[in-house]
Amino acid sequence: MRLFQNQHVFDYSWDCITAANWKKYPNEVSTHVVAVDVLRRELDTTGKILTSERLITCKQSVPQWVMMLVGGSNISYVREVSVVDLNEKSLVLRSYNLTGSNLLKVYETVKYTPHPNDPENRTLFEQEAQITAYATFTKVCNKIEEWSVNRFHENAEKGKQGFDSVLVILDESWKQTDRIVDGLVEKVDETVVDLKKTTDIFLKETEIKSSKLATYYGYFSDAFKRSNDMNSDGN
Amino acid sequence: MGNVMSASFAPECTELKGKYDKCFNDWYSEKFLKGLSVENECQTEWYEYMECVQASLVTQGVKPALDEARKEAPFENDGKPVDP
Numbered sequence: 001m002r003l004f005q006n007q008h009v010f011d012y013s014w015d016c017i018t019a020a021n022w023k024k025y026p027n028e029v030s031t032h033v034v035a036v037d038v039l040r041r042e043l044d045t046t047g048k049i050l051t052s053e054r055l056i057t058c059k060q061s062v063p064q065w066v067m068m069l070v071g072g073s074n075i076s077y078v079r080e081v082s083v084v085d086l087n088e089k090s091l092v093l094r095s096y097n098l099t100g101s102n103l104l105k106v107y108e109t110v111k112y113t114p115h116p117n118d119p120e121n122r123t124l125f126e127q128e129a130q131i132t133a134y135a136t137f138t139k140v141c142n143k144i145e146e147w148s149v150n151r152f153h154e155n156a157e158k159g160k161q162g163f164d165s166v167l168v169i170l171d172e173s174w175k176q177t178d179r180i181v182d183g184l185v186e187k188v189d190e191t192v193v194d195l196k197k198t199t200d201i202f203l204k205e206t207e208i209k210s211s212k213l214a215t216y217y218g219y220f221s222d223a224f225k226r227s228n229d230m231n232s233d234g235n
Numbered sequence: 236m237g238n239v240m241s242a243s244f245a246p247e248c249t250e251l252k253g254k255y256d257k258c259f260n261d262w263y264s265e266k267f268l269k270g271l272s273v274e275n276e277c278q279t280e281w282y283e284y285m286e287c288v289q290a291s292l293v294t295q296g297v298k299p300a301l302d303e304a305r306k307e308a309p310f311e312n313d314g315k316p317v318d319p
Contacts (some may be wrong), residue, residue, distance in 0.1 A: 015268050019268065022259065023241075023256075025241040029251055035243055035244040037243050037248070038284075040274065040310055043275040047273045047274070050263075051310065051313065055297070055301070057244040080314070082314070086267075086268070091303070092314065098301060098303075098304055211258075
């Protein structure tokens with residue numbers, strides 16, 4: 001099991017960030033997220049706690065070494081349960097991959113809270129991801145884990161850069177309308193979720209791969225046997 | 236950039252999702268965040284959207300993995316995994 005941790009401060013209020021959380025797709029940065037559906041949503045009796053279950057659909061390219069061994073669709077799914085708590089002023093999102101989870105699981109927790117030093121204007125973002133590979137071949141597991149951790153880092157960096165550029169552009173117009181604000185925050189926030197989705201896809205591919213590996217192994221050993229047989233016949 | 240509606244995983248549900256999302260987002264900003272909500276609104280839009288989604292989860296074969304995940308990290312447990 002490997003752990004990925006990340007922290008970030010957004011220069012937007014917690015209210016804005018959480019409202020944007022529902023609207024962040026589609027956007028041109030996270031093109032691998034092709035759909036987001038709400039599956040269940042409940043408000044507690046006090047009206048202060050909103051819990052939502054969502055299905056996030058991703059489509060993404062994966063490394064060549066995985067693709068070689070994989071056939072079929074590159075669509076994968078992530079399930080997320082989020083809780084907005086107005087009493088605590090927190091938004092916590094927990095998610096993991098539905099696809100390929102028997103082979104590799106990325107369990108991610110993201111938390112948004114008002115920044116302790118500037119709760120009105122800034123939001124603290126904390127992210128943690130546990131990446132676990134279950135495959136039986138240790139080397140394959142390590143390779144997969146290593147790759148997924150690297151991917152997380154890359155996307156985290158990309159997300160940060162994307163966010164910064166959005167902030168620069170938006171700084172001027174930010175105060176004008178809520179609508180514009182929403183759009184921007186959307187971008188910012190998406191950075192984060194980007195990470196989880198990326199890791200997910202390849203997991204799914206690896207699942208198929210592992211079964212293919214077994215098949216290939218059979219082919220190879222057959223082929224080996226045959227060529228040995230032929231050699232011994234020839235000699 | 237915030238005005239493009241996101242798609243549903245099932246294309247036939249995208250329009251219903253759009254209607255629900257719009258209603259929900261207004262409710263979230265205008266009522267929930269302000270502490271003015273006593274109930275989960277947008278019920279009409281919700282049920283129409285859900286009817287479509289539930290059917291598609293089955294036809295697209297997502298349901299089994301989803302049910303497994305729901306057992307492992309229940310909605311009622313805020314999506315936290317329960318101990319095996």
